[in-house]
Amino acid sequence: MNTNTQISAADREAVTAAEVTTIIGLEVHVQLQTKSKLFCGCSTLFGQEPNTQTCPVCTGMPGSLPVLNKQALKLSIKTGLALNCEIAKHTKWDRKNYFYPDLPKGYQISQLDQPICGVGYLDISDSDGAFEPKRVEIERAHLEEDAGKSSHDESGRGGKSKIDLNRTGTPLLEIVTRPDMRSAAEAKAFLQSLKMILTYIEVSDCNMQEGSLRCDGNINLHINVGGQKIATPIVEIKNMNSFRAAERALDYEVKRQLAEWKETGGTIEGAPKRTFGWDDQAEVTIAQREKEEAADYRYFPDPDLIAVVTTDEQIDAIREEIGTLPSRLRNDLVREHQLSEYDANVLVNQGRGVVDYFLSVAKTCDNSKLAINWVNQEVLRHLNETNSAIDQYPIGSDGMGDLLKRITDGDLDQTRGKDVLSAMMEDSIDAAAAIEKLGIRQVDSSELDSLCQQLLDANPKVVAQVQEGKVKALGALVGQARKINPNVNPGTLQANLRKMLGVDG
Amino acid sequence: MSNAIDRKTALHVGKLARLELTDAQADASAKHLASILSYVDQLAEVEVPEDIEPFFGATESVNAVRDDEVRPSMDRETILRNAPDSDGEFYRVPPVFG
Numbered sequence: 001m002n003t004n005t006q007i008s009a010a011d012r013e014a015v016t017a018a019e020v021t022t023i024i025g026l027e028v029h030v031q032l033q034t035k036s037k038l039f040c041g042c043s044t045l046f047g048q049e050p051n052t053q054t055c056p057v058c059t060g061m062p063g064s065l066p067v068l069n070k071q072a073l074k075l076s077i078k079t080g081l082a083l084n085c086e087i088a089k090h091t092k093w094d095r096k097n098y099f100y101p102d103l104p105k106g107y108q109i110s111q112l113d114q115p116i117c118g119v120g121y122l123d124i125s126d127s128d129g130a131f132e133p134k135r136v137e138i139e140r141a142h143l144e145e146d147a148g149k150s151s152h153d154e155s156g157r158g159g160k161s162k163i164d165l166n167r168t169g170t171p172l173l174e175i176v177t178r179p180d181m182r183s184a185a186e187a188k189a190f191l192q193s194l195k196m197i198l199t200y201i202e203v204s205d206c207n208m209q210e211g212s213l214r215c216d217g218n219i220n221l222h223i224n225v226g227g228q229k230i231a232t233p234i235v236e237i238k239n240m241n242s243f244r245a246a247e248r249a250l251d252y253e254v255k256r257q258l259a260e261w262k263e264t265g266g267t268i269e270g271a272p273k274r275t276f277g278w279d280d281q282a283e284v285t286i287a288q289r290e291k292e293e294a295a296d297y298r299y300f301p302d303p304d305l306i307a308v309v310t311t312d313e314q315i316d317a318i319r320e321e322i323g324t325l326p327s328r329l330r331n332d333l334v335r336e337h338q339l340s341e342y343d344a345n346v347l348v349n350q351g352r353g354v355v356d357y358f359l360s361v362a363k364t365c366d367n368s369k370l371a372i373n374w375v376n377q378e379v380l381r382h383l384n385e386t387n388s389a390i391d392q393y394p395i396g397s398d399g400m401g402d403l404l405k406r407i408t409d410g411d412l413d414q415t416r417g418k419d420v421l422s423a424m425m426e427d428s429i430d431a432a433a434a435i436e437k438l439g440i441r442q443v444d445s446s447e448l449d450s451l452c453q454q455l456l457d458a459n460p461k462v463v464a465q466v467q468e469g470k471v472k473a474l475g476a477l478v479g480q481a482r483k484i485n486p487n488v489n490p491g492t493l494q495a496n497l498r499k500m501l502g503v504d505g
Numbered sequence: 506m507s508n509a510i511d512r513k514t515a516l517h518v519g520k521l522a523r524l525e526l527t528d529a530q531a532d533a534s535a536k537h538l539a540s541i542l543s544y545v546d547q548l549a550e551v552e553v554p555e556d557i558e559p560f561f562g563a564t565e566s567v568n569a570v571r572d573d574e575v576r577p578s579m580d581r582e583t584i585l586r587n588a589p590d591s592d593g594e595f596y597r598v599p600p601v602f603g
């Protein structure tokens with residue numbers, strides 16, 4: 001049993017946070033973006049009528065035979081390459097046997113000892129410096145089929161459970177990390193970084209609401225107490241349905257395990273791994289009912305499927321398709337477009353579509369600084385407010401580039417530019433038509449002179465201040481000028497006023 | 506070569522297969538299982554040269570794959586006809602808890 005010298009309750013109570021190291025490993029199930037299921041031609045579309053996307057293969061009818069979807073294999077290899085994994089040249093299929101009503105065959109086709117992706121890694125960091133940049137090692141990633149969806153009677157009257165098998169057989173890639181994370185913040189950063197890579201390389205939409213990305217965490221504590229190092233029993237947390245939930249569940253579990261150990265002194269020796277579920281409403285982890293016997297999946301090679309052999313040429317061809325990964329893209333944007341780290345981060349976090357939009361706008365208007373300000377502010381605000389994606393944004397990158405080119409060229413100031421953008425969106429017109437509609441035209445010099453004279457006559461105090469050397473006082477006249485003529489450019493106006501007052505330069 | 510299977514092991518295997526065995530049935534199963542294992546053990550008598558790679562299936566062919574194309578599923582009414590119980594939309598099964 002417990003090989004440690006007994007640690008007294010008083011010594012346990014005296015342990016501080018500094019002597020506690022949190023150990024976290026993650027298992028992430030990613031639904032691959034295929035049109036059809038892993039081993040049959042049924043559609044993988046989400047949200048369809050229950051049991052309308054099944055066939056004899058995915059419902060486990062006797063005599064039916066699975067045939068591997070080659071796109072699922074390709075997306076798995078693509079993911080493995082993006083995560084720096086070794087790719088297996090020879091991979092095979094195994095049956096994981098267990099009984100559950102949403103698993104009609106009585107086994108799940110998975111990969112036990114020859115996963116498609118072997119050891120790899122993902123580097124994580126935090127822009128706010130919550131932790132030092134670090135490398136999280138990937139243990140493996142294997143391809144398997146999803147189970148169906150059960151809904152249970154929650155009235156407490158013991159009604160029957162309902163099963164929908166539409167999801168049964170959908171391809172999942174299970175990515176398993178080593179226990180390399182030391183805080184909930186690191187785990188959250190890993191998940192965010194992973195999601196960004198997976199969406200960039202277009203292997204999954206990672207939609208957590210639809211279950212395209214599901215995460216379980218294994219966590220325990222290493223505690224240094226009076227020269228002894230002890231470990232608390234490992235807990236697997238399920239049902240962490242958002243990144244925020246994952247972070248909060250793991251944070252909660254750290255506190256719970258420390259409190260439990262202080263109370264009972266129980267360590268990992270002789271303690272089987274337990275499963276807890278995260279209750280997002282109550283904000284607690286809850287122990288799930290223990291199985292009477294340890295899981296015994298009796299894996300064996302699936303005799304219905306044959307091995308898959310992948311060549312170096314095939315792997316290289318897939319590598320070609322990956323494109324620039326987010327971390328590299330961030331560096332490129334800073335170096336080649338002179339974006340700040342912050343702006344590059346915001347942009348890249350929005351996904352490939354927004355980055356491409358920016359690149360196109362910046363090219364058209366030849367002004368990266370202006371382009372990033374408008375994309376990160378005007379465009380992203382609209383996307384957030386309307387909860388929409390960049391491909392639904394009403395102004396294409398050509399139209400936006402054209403508008404920003406006019407601002408760069410000095411035909412419009414930014415304030416008027418925003419009016420033009422609104423008009424473009426409201427009436428679905430281009431920048432030229434919006435400028436026409438708003439009656440924006442260049443203010444000619446005689447018009448500007450007479451406007452300036454009018455302002456100077458009406459503001460003797462400002463004139464006096466300027467003559468005393470407070471040139472900045474002129475700024476107060478911009479608002480007045482705009483009321484008289486909204487087309488006036490603030491920069492040109494101030495320059496002209498200075499000239500008329502003889503304080504130019 | 507001993508392939509003795511005790512009653513406890515037989516009951517465990519029965520449980521994994523969702524079979525409820527009486528002690529008498531468990532003892533009988535233990536005997537059958539032991540005899541099956543002894544039969545399969547004949548394979549152990551074959552001398553395998555060192556350089557032979559493990560072999561997982563009945564064929565040496567590899568890479569039977571299909572393109573990612575959606576094919577029509579079976580209509581729900583037909584497929585649910587296989588179920589002992591359904592409500593026309595879902596399979597219905599005895600209550601399952603966690």
